[in-house]
Amino acid sequence: MRRRPPAVVRAVIMTLVLAAACSGGATTAPTADAPTTSEPPSPAPSTTGPIAATLPSTTATTGEAAPAAPPAPTTTLVTPPTTVAGTTPVFLTVFSHNERTASRYDAYATDPAGYAVWRAALLDVARLLHERGVRYSWQTDYLMVDAIERFEADALAADPGPTDAKPLITYLVEDLGVSVEPHAHECIDPPRVGDCTREPYDYADVVARITEVTGVVPAPVIGGTSEAERSLEEFAACIPGNVTDKPWCPTILTGFAGTRGGHATDDHHSGVWRPSGFGAEDFLVDDPSGRIANVGRGYSLGAFSSFGGAEVDPLTFITDLADRLADGRAPAGRMYTATLNFNEDALIERDLLDDIAAVLDALQPLVDEGRVIYANFPEVIAAWEHHYGAEPNIFAYEP
């Protein structure tokens, strides 16, 4: 049986969790000027599926000269979800974060018992999402990757049944269709902004750690950032590691937290486009030659339990957007997106599994009609290219 605190207590707790939740978390100085690298070539457009989403090469750059262009990408095939003829759907991504914040994740990352709790919870939610047809984007920072390295082999040996004798992340990917993606409160050094408390890892380092520890190359997805952390130009030119010698070349932006990080300046547009920059004046201008496509987050916070307090309830946003698309109040034939997210510590400590199930129940009629389509972030981009010819849509939802 699951035990849960009373609703009022949960509301207070979740308000605190919201304050601590994060997609981009810079709290200090803005980044240095963007490097003056040459403009990288834009990827060739694709018009037929399956679509190849570019992945960074995992081969270290050789030679002494600094690379003038991003390393040649390897490709992985991502299948664009099918749509129902005559319907303009909302592509919905459910994603989660864990953090490098020791006060929140050391309980799960530093001893085998805590790790077992986290592992069981992640399996529970990944199974629930998989059973409902949700294409889960799991976005991870390095603390739990360190924990996997430390404790997974023993956890698997002690109880191989739940993962069919596979390591946890292998099972998530192979059996439950999870997309592994990095989430990093980057240590950006210089000028040393972000969270450098325990390890000096930036996005490239987190990607290298995920690959090294799990054997899974994460999708080229930026799992949260803000103008205060990095410039678009830096991402487009590939991120050099602080530790790894493998640059990381993302092509998909998610969880854009606006100018400041935290959640006070989150962008709430729906759709996919290639931002011209991360500033207030150019984020909402599509650059057809842009290397990085943004997945509009819509209203992602506050869907589960009483977690939230945003001005627009996420479930209301999704259902209302679907209704507007059905009756013509929103223009049809364009790419629409929405996201829902939870924090892994909240999933465990606030016991959110039933709340997540309730939200999925509420969405099921729209899913059955093809008006809401579950897709992980790479699949969203594949759908945008395949179904909409990579035409930008920057949709401002007015409640």
Ligand SMILES: [Zn+2]
């Ligand atoms: Zn975060």
